[in-house]
Amino acid sequence: QLLVRVLEDGATILVASHDVAELEGAADHIMVLDGGTLRTSAAVDELQARYKRVFLSGDPTALGHARAVATWWNAEQSGRVLTGVVEAGAGTGGLIGRFESVPGIDELRLEALSL
Numbered sequence: 001q002l003l004v005r006v007l008e009d010g011a012t013i014l015v016a017s018h019d020v021a022e023l024e025g026a027a028d029h030i031m032v033l034d035g036g037t038l039r040t041s042a043a044v045d046e047l048q049a050r051y052k053r054v055f056l057s058g059d060p061t062a063l064g065h066a067r068a069v070a071t072w073w074n075a076e077q078s079g080r081v082l083t084g085v086v087e088a089g090a091g092t093g094g095l096i097g098r099f100e101s102v103p104g105i106d107e108l109r110l111e112a113l114s115l
Contacts, residue, residue, distance in 0.1 A: 034073050048113050052095065055109040056082045062104025069098040080106075085113060 006013060015027070031041040040047065051073075056066055063082040067075060075084035088095045088110070099108050 032073070039073060050087055051085050051113045052088045053111040053113055054082075054084055054086045054095075054099070055107070055111070056099065056105055057107040058102075059104035059106075062102050065102045066099055066105060069102060070095065 027044060029041070029043050030047055032039040032047075040051075042050070054070075054072075056063060057080050058066075060077070060080060063077055063080070066082060070086045072084040072086055075082065077083075086095060096108065096110070099105060
């Protein structure tokens with residue numbers, strides 16, 4: 001109830017959480033910190049439009065090259081699979097083209113960034 005009352009008064013509340021999903025529906029603006037560095041700060045809908053979750057599979061060397069064609073957050077590689085969050089920019093076409101230009105990538109999947 002206190003949170004609702006404060007928000008109704010137009011106050012700003014800063015919440016730090018590693019579980020962004022718990023903020024869904026409550027936050028209208030999110031700042032992303034990665035290793036103590038501010039990566040981005042934007043409205044929730046803008047973040048979801050600009051960033052995509054990427055799943056790549058292929059030769060481990062090719063996955064290393066895929067890391068170089070985009071700026072990754074929370075990139076994790078396990079064998080032949082690389083996952084992480086990448087800025088798509090104005091659209092996903094350019095992002096897809098960058099990954100498809102890397103020889104040895106067998107599968108590429110982009111998903112909306114869920115909060």
